[in-house]
Amino acid sequence: xxxxxxxxIKPDEYRVALIPVGVExxxxxxxxxxxxxxxxxxxxxxxxxxxxxxxxxxxxxKEIYNQAQFIMKVKEPLAVEYSLLREDQIIFTFFHxxxxxxxxxxxxxxxxxxxxxxxxxxxxxxHPILTPMSEVAGRxxxxxxxxxxxxxxxxxGILLGGVPGVAPAEVVIIGGGIVGANAAKxxxxxxxxxxxxxxxxxxxxxxxxxxxxxxxxxxxNAHNIREKVKDADLxxxxxxxxxxxxxxxVTKDMVQTMKTGAVIIDVAIDxxxxxxxxxxxxHSNPIYNVYDVIHYCVANIPGAVGRTSxxxxxxxxxxxALEIADKGYERAAHENPAILRGINMIKGRVTNKAVADxxxxxxxxxx
Numbered sequence: 001x002x003x004x005x006x007x008x009i010k011p012d013e014y015r016v017a018l019i020p021v022g023v024e025x026x027x028x029x030x031x032x033x034x035x036x037x038x039x040x041x042x043x044x045x046x047x048x049x050x051x052x053x054x055x056x057x058x059x060x061x062k063e064i065y066n067q068a069q070f071i072m073k074v075k076e077p078l079a080v081e082y083s084l085l086r087e088d089q090i091i092f093t094f095f096h097x098x099x100x101x102x103x104x105x106x107x108x109x110x111x112x113x114x115x116x117x118x119x120x121x122x123x124x125x126x127h128p129i130l131t132p133m134s135e136v137a138g139r140x141x142x143x144x145x146x147x148x149x150x151x152x153x154x155x156x157g158i159l160l161g162g163v164p165g166v167a168p169a170e171v172v173i174i175g176g177g178i179v180g181a182n183a184a185k186x187x188x189x190x191x192x193x194x195x196x197x198x199x200x201x202x203x204x205x206x207x208x209x210x211x212x213x214x215x216x217x218x219x220x221n222a223h224n225i226r227e228k229v230k231d232a233d234l235x236x237x238x239x240x241x242x243x244x245x246x247x248x249x250v251t252k253d254m255v256q257t258m259k260t261g262a263v264i265i266d267v268a269i270d271x272x273x274x275x276x277x278x279x280x281x282x283h284s285n286p287i288y289n290v291y292d293v294i295h296y297c298v299a300n301i302p303g304a305v306g307r308t309s310x311x312x313x314x315x316x317x318x319x320x321a322l323e324i325a326d327k328g329y330e331r332a333a334h335e336n337p338a339i340l341r342g343i344n345m346i347k348g349r350v351t352n353k354a355v356a357d358x359x360x361x362x363x364x365x366x367x
Contacts, residue, residue, distance in 0.1 A: 001031050001032075001069050001070050001325045002031070002032045002033075002034065002067055002068045002069050002070070003018075003026055003031055003032065003033045003034070003068060003069075003070050003071075003072060003321075003325060004033075004034045004035075004064035004065065004067065004068025004070065004071045004072070005017050005018050005033065005034065005035040005036065005039055005055075005064070005071075005072055005073075006036045006039070006061040006064045006065070006071065006073065006081075007036040007037075007038060007039045007061065008042075008073065008074050008075055008303075009078055009080070009081070010075045010076075010078060010299075010300055010303070011282040011283065011284060012282055012283030012284050012300070012303060012304065013042070013074065013075055013300050013303040013306075014042025014043060014303050014304070014305075014306025014307075014309075014310075015042065015043060015074040015075075015302065015303055015306045015309050015310045015313060016039050016040045016042065016043050016045065016074065016306075016310050017072040017073050017074050017092075017093070017313075017314070017317070018033070018035070018072055018314055018317075018318070018321075019040070019043075019045060019310060019311065019314045020040075020045065020049045020050055020052065020053035020055070021053070022314055022318045022321070023035070023050060023053035023054055023055045024053045024054060025318060025322060026321075026322070026325065027053075027054045029322060029325065029326055031325050032056070033054070033055040033056070034055065034056050034057075034058050034063070034064050034067060034068055035047075035050050035055045035056070035057055035058070035064075036057075036058060036059075036060065036061055036063075036064055037057055037058065037059050037060075040310075042306045043306040043307050043309075043310040043311075044306075044307050045310075061081070061084060062084060065081075065084035065085065065086060065089075066084075066086075068089070069088075069089060069090065070089070070090045070092065070321075070324065070325055071089060071090065071091045071092065071093075072092050072093065072317070072321055073091065073092070073093035073094075074093060074094065074303075074310075074313065075093065075094055075300060075303075076093060076094060076095050076096060076100075076103055077091070077093075077103070077106070077107070079102075079106075082106040082107075082109075082110065085106075085107070085110035085112050086110070086112070087110065087111040087112065087347070088111070088112070088113070088347065089110075089112045089113070090112070090113045090115065090324065090329055091107070091112050091113070091114050091115065092115045092117070092317070092320075092321060092324065093116070093117060094116065094117045094118055094133075094270070095107070095114060095116040095117075095118070095344060096116075096118060096270045096271055097114075097116070097344055097345075097352070097355045097358070098244050098245040098271060098272065098354060098355055098358040098359075099245060099270060099271050099272040101359055104350075104355065104359060104361075107345055108345060108348050108349075108350065109348070111347045111348045112345070112347070113329050113343065113345065113346050113347065114343070114344045114345040114346075115324070115329065115339070115342045115343050115344070116342055116343075116344045116352070117129040117130060117317065117342070118130045118242070119242055119341055119342050119344060119352060119354075120320065120338050120339065120341060120342035121242065121338060121341045121342075122338045123337070123338070127178075127242070128316050128338070129313070129316050129317055129320070130178075131178050131316070132309075132312035132313060132315065132316055133302045133309065133312070133313060134177070134178035134179045134182070134240075135178060135179075135182050135312070136301070136302040136305060136308065136309050136312065137179055137182075137267050137301040137302055138178060138179040138180065138181065138182025138183040138186070138238065138267065139182050139183070139185075139186050140301050140302070140304070140305070141179070141183045141236050141238075141265040141267050141301070142160070142171070142183050142186040142187045142190070142234075142236075143186070144265055144286075144296055144301075145160075145171070145234040145236065145263050145265050145296070146159075146160045146190070146234075148263045148287060148294050148296060149169065149233060149234060149261075149263050151261075153287075153294070154261065154289070154294060155261045155262075155263055155294055156233055156259060156260070156261035156262060156263075157261070158233050160187065160190045160191065160192045160234070161190045161191025161192060162191060167193075168191050168192050168193050168214075169192045169193070169233040169234060170192070170193050170195070170231050170232050170233045170234070171183075171184075171187040171192040171193065171194045171195070171232070171233065171234045171235075171236070172194075172195050172197070172228045172229065172231065172232040172234070172235050172236070173187075173194065173195065173196045173197070173236040173238055174197050174220060174225060174235070174236065174237055174238060174239060174249055174250065174274065175196075175197070175198060175220075175236075175237070175238030175239040175240065175268070175274070176196045176197070176198030176200070176203045176204060176207050176217070176238075177198075177203075177238060177240055179236075179238035179240070179267050180196055180198070180236070180238040181196075181207060183236050183238060183267075184196050184207070184211060184215050185211070187234075188211060188212045188214050188215050189212075191214070192214070192234075193214055193216075194211075194214060194215040194216070195215075195216045195217075195218055195228050196211075196215060196216070196217050196218070197217075197218045197219070197220035197224060197225060197228065198217070198219075198220050199219070199220045199221075201219070204217040204218075204219065205217075220249070225249060225250060225254065226254055226257075229250055229254045229255070229257060229258060230254075230257045230258065232258060232259075232262060233259065233262055233263070234262070234263050234265070235250070235258070235262065235263070235264045235265070235275075236265050236267065237249070237250065237264065237265070237266040237267060237268045237269075237273065237274040237275045237278070238267050238268065238274075239268050239274035240268065240271065241271070241354070242354065244271070244354035244355075244357070244358060245271055245272040245358050246268040246271040246272050246273060246274040247274060248273075248274060248275065248276045249274050249275075250274065250275040250276060251276050252276045252277055252291075255275065255276065255277045255290065255291050255293055256291045258291070258293045260292040260293075261292065261293075261294065262293050262294070263293070263294045263295075263296065264277075264278070264293055264294065264295045264296065264297075265296045265297075266278040266295070266296070266297045267301065269281075269297040269298070269299050270299050270300075273297060275295075277290045277291070277293075277295060278295060278297045279295075279297060280297055280298075280299045281295075281296065281297045281298050281299070282298060282299075283298055283300075283303065283304050286298050320336075320338070320339060320342075323336060323339065324339065329343065333366065340366060343366055346364075346366065349362075349364040350362065350363055350364060351363070351364050351365065351366045
């Protein structure tokens, strides 16, 4: 199979979908790999390393899409890429369809096979490709939150951990999954007072067992969210529903009760955001102000640390990519239920129920 790796064009996206060792593995399995010129620069990987690994470096994305049967990306295709998609082509990337009707319609129209990283789920109920990016995003949410709490950034002028004789910041995290747990770990390590809210009591018990004493767990309900949002210096939105649009768990009225100069980091913005005042931003223009509250809603947070994120991502994507390339998507999906769950669209049909429900579309079973 011909595997194509185009350069990411989302603003300030520095990741790449395959590193040179992945090229070597693809070649060992008898596949051909095409990479776009400069594809790995943002992750510190020059073209020469891809050439040494056996990839063919081509000048533009059109060549990639014209020749490749299987496209590996990091982020969803953007509008300028829609016309490059070819019928029956396999596209393997983060899609987050439920956050964009435009993207959903365009990919349906292209009649490709869309396999979404974020809905690949293993037999343990884990999301092996989403997990490392959620780990990065969770840790970075505190790093960015701490920065924007500084007064020169128009924040409250608060040090997360405080100092002796001065109280630390109040960090409130809604969602106790991978993002939330990693955010809590970093915030707690810096000395903040941390509250994690989640709807899953078993998850809360687990977090209560493993987290330090400056982390408190609370059941996520409207009352508890309302009360904790008022107290928050830094609010992290970390809600995930597989394949579906994130629900708004923090209303505009709640945001209005927050302290002047408080900071919101909505990590769920990839799936539409879980805070009613959120709208997608970029690394080059990451924040805006609503009700005197700083909002950071960058839709590709891990893209800022491309070197770390690329290696973490390709560690987990490569085994699935090899299986799909070796067997074809149909046999791979039949033999591996995780890949089956990853298929969101097949040639103009929506095969993920959450995506279909998000837009009132017809859901088709695979097969």
